[in-house]
Amino acid sequence: MTSLAAGIAIVASAVMTSCGSPGAESSVAGGSSAATTTAPRASFDPPKAFGPQAVAKVAIPDPQYWSRECTLADSDLRCTSRRGWMSALDPVSGQSVWKITTTLTPVEVKPSPNYGVVSAPVTQGTTAVGAFAGVVAAVGTAPAQDAIEVVAVDTTTGKLSWNAVLNIGAAPRDGRRTMSEIPAVKVIGVTDTSVVVSASHGWRQRSTWVLDRASHQVKWQNNDFLAKFVGGDTVVGEAPGTPDRLGSVGVARKGLALADGRDRWTTEMGGDDTAYLAPNAPNAVFVESYKKFAILDPMTGTAMYSIDDPDANGTGTGLGMTTTWNCYYDSRQTVACQNKSQVAGFDLSNPTTPTWGFRADSNRVPPTITAAYHGVLYGLNTSNQPVMLDATTGKDLPDNPGIAPAMVNRFTGIVSTPVPRGINETNGIVYRATS
Template sequence: MPDEVRASDVLLDGTVYYIAGNYGLEADALYGHKTVGIANATHGGNLHSPPVLAQAGGQQVVLTAVRMVIQGQGTSVDRTAVELVALSTSKGSDSWTIPIDLPQDYTGIRSLTVLGVRGTTAVIAGADADHGLVWAVDLATKKVLWTQKNFTGAQLTDDQVVGLVSPEYTKHQVSALKIADGSAAWTTEQTYDLLDTTLTPAGPNRVAIQGRSFVGFKSSAWILDSTTGKQIFEFSGGSTPFGCAYDERSVTVCADKDIAFAFDTASGKTLWRLPDDAKTRIAPRVTTAWHGVVYGTTPRGPVALNAVTGQDLPSPPTLAPLIVNTYMGIGSPDADGTALSVYPAIGF
């Protein structure tokens, strides 16, 4: 794959992989290695979101958001904007874009995420160094329905967007907005007093809020039910932020450079944790999880674990994929995740 592509830029759908970039979207076929679709942003961008799969207007599409600078004309100044770019998965030439204006105080936006689509409404989250921002966009009319400042969006539930609000610099609460109109649905009573706080998805209807406390700078995390804000369990140890991967069956595995643990997504029950209490096993560097298997690496090479039990599978893969589905995996032999290559699934 091109040198500049990272795993977060790629989405797998059957035998086609989609690559998001500052230009928009490109669809390539696993078999034949040819481009089967392109959706270009109207202006060259300088930041983009990971691609996501969604249902929109009765068809399946891949979406990305691109931040761009639109040059002024005459006496008008340049302005920063965001554009939503869509590419149909059934018709590679069927694509469209929606321009989104940025508030003047958010022109330094540093991150973009398309959280998903509910009905005909797409929800996009962005953040600058200090504040979050969420837009709801009607895909039918191609209009922005509402914008919420000071809200860091993380995940969609059935009819809500769940995110982080920070009334003070180190005071954080998890909150939810109604997708229909942006009004408040609920806010957790608990306030998390943390440094370097993040809120990230942790499986279906689960989010992880994590950060460092002021006392000893201890790292802690809480898994919450993102439909209600109810706390499922608390976790401490290791270093944050850790990342979580859902295996698309029943297990979410979370890991950082020191630890790895898995929990049943429905019940919140912890299934296993590494290193184990007896210190007989180490934690792998988890790369992804899919359909009952956790992939990762150790100093001795790639490993595959049973997602439910945490036990090593008898036949380790030759490569730990960063993304995988039934047909293909994308991975890299390099520790930093560069030089990505596409492999048939049997080739691991």
């Protein structure tokens, strides 16, 4: 694929009409299917228990990637697919709620076709936004173009609100490429005014675009910055650092103004990587870097809280590699973070000090947390049994949830089970909430 630093152009920005019968899948590029409704179900906010039997498996064409490509909203499961569409489905019945198809031809990879790299859509209010890598077909003698399409859907109707196609350069003439040439495309954040999108493959090709939600035009683009987090009016991410005396270029953590991309702050990290642990938590950047865990103020880059941790590495998740720390936002006020030996809860109104925390000892051992939702932490104890903690106090809750969900809402819990011989691949097993 050509360099992401190539100039971009808005090819399309349009509102498209629905096609097909309600709930039907569209087979027309750029088409949409209308939203459908499901029968009322019992709601528990938050769930304290789930049914003893699984009721479904996440029903998407590539189910092993569900945890990367899907997010559980309040009423449905919303997914982007490497096959070139974004959809919502009822996780229990598998029924399609709505589906939008990209106008691009999905990227092909030898030997597996239609294998793009995408991430779950981001929802803000009643708008879900996803992004795809693909190809704009050749027109006349003009060559095909590699591109990124940003797609915004009105979740109340299931119809496309708007889309924008960003050209990033001429596509390979044979139309095929290797996995190393495909950009990982991701919607980093959606605010009332802006959509932040990043794309990367390899350290030398990292770009960020910020689109205006009203005009659907690019407000700014930075080809030396990879966005990781949006907090308030600041975009936080990484860029090449200042070369050292030997000419080696490390990493700089940076904050850029959401409105115009101007530099707000820079922290030189040398050769240290940073893992961003709670990307959905507002106005607090939870990070792990070499031998350190910290919570940063996105406006200034200063640490509101930090501790030294000799096991921390900040390498993120790659082929079998994991962070030492993991954080879980309950979508209200609390983020819980844990490493191998301790767990702590932070109130986002003042995350300078944990509101609770404990280390493994003879009285208590932190569970392996799997999810957080509306004041409850779900996880597994040392006997691999499901447990729950009060997210605001860290105290054990008396109920037995029956499962340890990886995603949860008022109606449903979805358990992540490993795919045999898969690398970072899981299946999503669906359970109904019962109390």
